Amino acid sequence: MAIDWDAAYRNGEVFWDRGAPSPPLKQYLERHPVHGRSLVPGCGRGHEVALAVAHGLDVTGLDLAPTGLAEARALYPPLAGRFVAGNLFDPPAAMRGAFDVVLEHTCMSALHPTLRASYRHGIDLTLRPGGLLIGVWYINPSLDAGDEGPPFPFSVPALTALFADGYEIVADYVPDVAFSGREGRERVRVLRRAG
Ligand SMILES: C[S@@+](CC[C@H](N)C(=O)[O-])C[C@H]1O[C@@H](n2cnc3c(N)ncnc32)[C@H](O)[C@@H]1O
Known part of the structure; x- marks a missing residue:
């Protein structure tokens, strides 16, 4: 069943949105210098885009949902031009091979497991x-109970398998900061695409 993401924004059913950037991603960027042109796939209301800008990154947020992007522009007017409509699985030509960094936060977990290979392909196309x-x-x-997602259950072995070829793990840990309710449920894993 395809998820109508734009309807979720139009109806205000955005249970995933915490109104702030991901604490583990914020902590990672505070601790590690990251540079270059960056992409936030499935950026939603744009909090991670704003975080990346605050850390000096030249970042673009990509999302399928025009209403989500309109809300991102309303929340972060100076960043309006950074929010682009499109599909990670078939990214705009200007985004192909264009990014030094991809910042993932709740895009992957929002996708039905049958779409995970498409997600990986989308990363390969853009990074x-x-x-x-x-x-x-x-x-x-x-x-x-009885809820299959989104967010869809995902495992560390499944993450490892998804990027087993063509990527090396350069950092991997359970973060000690989290949104309320997500403590111990997230993993920071940084992967470097083979050169
Ligand atoms: C659970 S929301 C997370 C939004 C944001 N990352 C956050 O943490 O608030 C998932 C987002 O991914 C977007 N999305 C889903 N499939 C996508 C695709 N194939 N390409 C681009 N965006 C997609 C949805 O429109 C939605 O905004």
């Missing part, structure tokens, strides 16, 4: 060889 995929991967989401 240059040698570039960094810096991810806060929502590994073990809290779901109500």
Whole structure:
């Protein structure tokens, strides 16, 4: 079943949005110098785009949902031009091979497991060889009984398998900061694409 992401924004059903950037991603960028042209796939209301700008990155947020992007522009007017409509699985020509860094936060976990290979392909299409995929991967989401997602349950072995070829792990840990309710459920894993 395809998810109508724009309807979720139009209806205000954005349960994932915490109104602030991901604490583990913020902590990572505070601790590690990261440079270059960067992409936030599935950027939603744009909090991680604003975080990346605050850390000096030249960042673009990509999302399928025009309403989500309109809300991002309203929240962060000076960054309006950084929010672009499009599909990670078939990115605009100007984005292909264009990024030194991809910042992942709750895009992957929002996708049905059948779309994970398409996500990986989208990263391959946008991240240059040698570039960094810096991810806060929502590994073990809290779901109500009978709820299959999104967010869809994901495992560390599945993450490892998805990027087993063509990427090396350069950082990997359970972060000690999190949004309320996500403590111990996320993993920071940074992958470098083979050059
Ligand atoms: C769970 S939301 C997370 C939004 C944002 N990352 C956050 O943490 O607030 C997932 C987002 O991914 C977007 N999305 C889903 N599939 C996508 C695709 N193929 N290409 C680009 N964006 C996509 C949705 O529109 C939605 O805004």
